[in-house]
Amino acid sequence: MKKYVFGVDIGGTTVKLGLFDVEGNVLDKWEIPTRTENDGTLILPDIADAVLGYLKEPSISKEQILGIGIGVPGPVDSKGVVKVCVNLGWGEKDVCAELSQLTGLPVRHGVAGHIGGKHIRCKLHTAVGKTQRPGKSQRHGGFADTGNILQQNMTLCQ
Numbered sequence: 001m002k003k004y005v006f007g008v009d010i011g012g013t014t015v016k017l018g019l020f021d022v023e024g025n026v027l028d029k030w031e032i033p034t035r036t037e038n039d040g041t042l043i044l045p046d047i048a049d050a051v052l053g054y055l056k057e058p059s060i061s062k063e064q065i066l067g068i069g070i071g072v073p074g075p076v077d078s079k080g081v082v083k084v085c086v087n088l089g090w091g092e093k094d095v096c097a098e099l100s101q102l103t104g105l106p107v108r109h110g111v112a113g114h115i116g117g118k119h120i121r122c123k124l125h126t127a128v129g130k131t132q133r134p135g136k137s138q139r140h141g142g143f144a145d146t147g148n149i150l151q152q153n154m155t156l157c158q
Contacts, residue, residue, distance in 0.1 A: 001064055006051055006105075008070040010034060010043065012087040017050055022066070028054075039089035048102035067106035070095060080109045 002021065009016040011034060019028040032050050035042040047070075055062050072095060074085035080096045096107040 003066050004060060004064055005066050006054075006068045008047055008051075008068060010047075010070065010072045010085075010088065012036070012073065015043070015047055015050075017047070017054075019054065019060075034088065036087070036089050040085070043088060044095065044099050044102060047099060051103055051105070062104070065105055067108060068099060068103065070099065070107055070109050072109065076109055082109075 004027070005020050005022070007018040007020055013034055014031045015034050016031045017029065018026055020026055030050075032046055034040075035046060051068065054060075055065070072082050072085055072090075073087060074090070075083045077083060080094070082090060082093045082095050084091055085093075096109050100107040
């Protein structure tokens with residue numbers, strides 16, 4: 001049975017989503033609006049709905065999904081807790097735990113990712129599918145470049 005991962009890039013106006021195979025190839029991509037009203041309380045439920053809605057397609061089952069890699073526009077501690085995302089209206093938020101609870105899938109945050117025992121490299125940003133040179137982390141101040149969803153050596157949530 002083939003295995004897949006979802007990549008999610010939360011931006012201030014849109015959330016970009018992608019479906020990738022375990023080699024990091026982009027199989028599909030789409031976006032949804034980032035609804036920041038009410039301190040961004042709808043953002044993670046909207047993402048969960050988008051992911052679970054995609055799994056209603058008959059070609060891929062939830063059992064084939066190894067997990068979700070997610071990037072947010074703000075600093076994250078070593079446990080994967082977002083400290084603040086001003087443009088989303090978030091204060092401290094455990095994005096990984098919340099999205100995992102909503103989807104029933106493992107969720108990892110960071111510039112790099114290790115999901116389901118498979119190392120995956122990809123980039124999900126305005127131009128989904130661009131590659132990043134191995135070993136080159138893109139950081140700006142204390143903020144991780146949210147375009148890099150899954151790559152080697154990510155700090156795991158929990």
